[in-house]
Amino acid sequence: MKTATLAAMLLGYACLGGAAQAAQCGGDFGTWNAAFQSEAAAKGISQRALASLNGLTSDQQVLSLDRRQGHFSKTFEEFGAPRIAARMSKAQSMMQKHSALLARIEQQFGVPGAVVIAIWALETDFGVVQGKQNALRSLATLAxxxxxxxxxxxxxxxxxxxxDRGDLSVAEMRGAWAGELGQTQFLPSSYLKFAVDFDGNGKRDLIRSVPDVLASTANYLRGYGWQRGGRIAEGTPNYAVLKEWNKSGVYxxxxxxxxxxxxxxx
Known part of the structure; x- marks a missing residue:
């Protein structure tokens, strides 16, 4: 779901005035921001959270990245094979290190540890490369x-x-250029829907908590129909679930x- 992920792969919508409640796109960014904040407040967003949008400017780098998704035109041999080779050894180590955690996750969500470890490896190199961009600015730019x-x-x-829910502070809202957050790069909508507190500390922390990260990833896949004990070969139901993780066939x-x-x- 990350960087050239689900968010970046979605088909575009033409701005025909948007939904009835959507601030009108285009035009002066500050004017749009003010209109968006007014609508967000009406939908229950706190003034404390909305204050984080004050003074934001459009990020031209985000727009540029959004318009070029070149590496997903590559073949598996060009894109997938080298990434797997570079991460296999560490992935095997992570399977051993987190074996007890992965067993708990598979028991609860039905998703094998190897699947969530593979996603973790590919998305952020096991949490190392989560992105440092202001997610709120990125999302505002794309909105x-x-x-x-x-x-x-x-x-x-x-x-x-x-x-507002208290899972992350404004300062912690940093991630990839399209607004994805955490070690397996959840869009905010997926964060709200699928993130789980698997370490029991009262927060769904997909930035620092490995138990939360891996369990939430499994929960996401289960939410889209992952079948316990099923195969993941191309053409199987579980392979189809991977399309809900990322729209790219090579991914x-x-x-x-x-x-x-x-x-x-x-």
Whole structure:
């Protein structure tokens, strides 16, 4: 779901005035921001959270990245194979290190540890590369842009709800360029829907808590129909679930091949 992930792969929406409740896209960014904040307040977002949007400017780098998704035109041999090779050794170590945790996750959610480890490896190199961009600014930029304004206005609202819920502070809302958060790069809507507190500390922390990260990833897959004990070969129901993680065919294949190789090593 990350960087050239689900968010970046979605089909664009033309801005035809947007939904009835959506701030009008395009035009002056400050004017749009003020209109968005007014609508967000009416939907229950706190003034404390909304204050984080004050003074934001459109991020031209985000717009540039949004318009070029070149590495997903690559073949599996170009994209997937080298990424798997570079991460296999550490992935095997992580399987051993977190074996008890992964067993608990599979018992509760039905998703094998190899699958969530493969996703964790591919998304952020096991949490090392989560992104440092201001997620609120990125989301506001994409919401103001007229390509997918309704989609990203909703994502921005959900990001503010994460702050209001207390899972992350405004300062912690940093991630990839399209607003994905945490070690497996959840969009805010997925964070709200699928993040779980698996370490029992009262917060759903997908930035620092490995138990929360891996369990939430499994919960996401289960939420889209993952079948316990099912295969992940191309053409199977579980392979179809990977399409809900990322719309790119080569990315889906990379996850499946990586996970299958990890399972074969167990």
């Amino acid at each position: 103001h842009d007229c390509r997918r304004t309704e989609r990203f206005q909703n994502e921005l609202l959900d990001a503010l709800r994460i702050v 889906q294949k990379t996850i499946a091949v990586f996970a299958s190789r990890l399972m074969a090593e167990q």
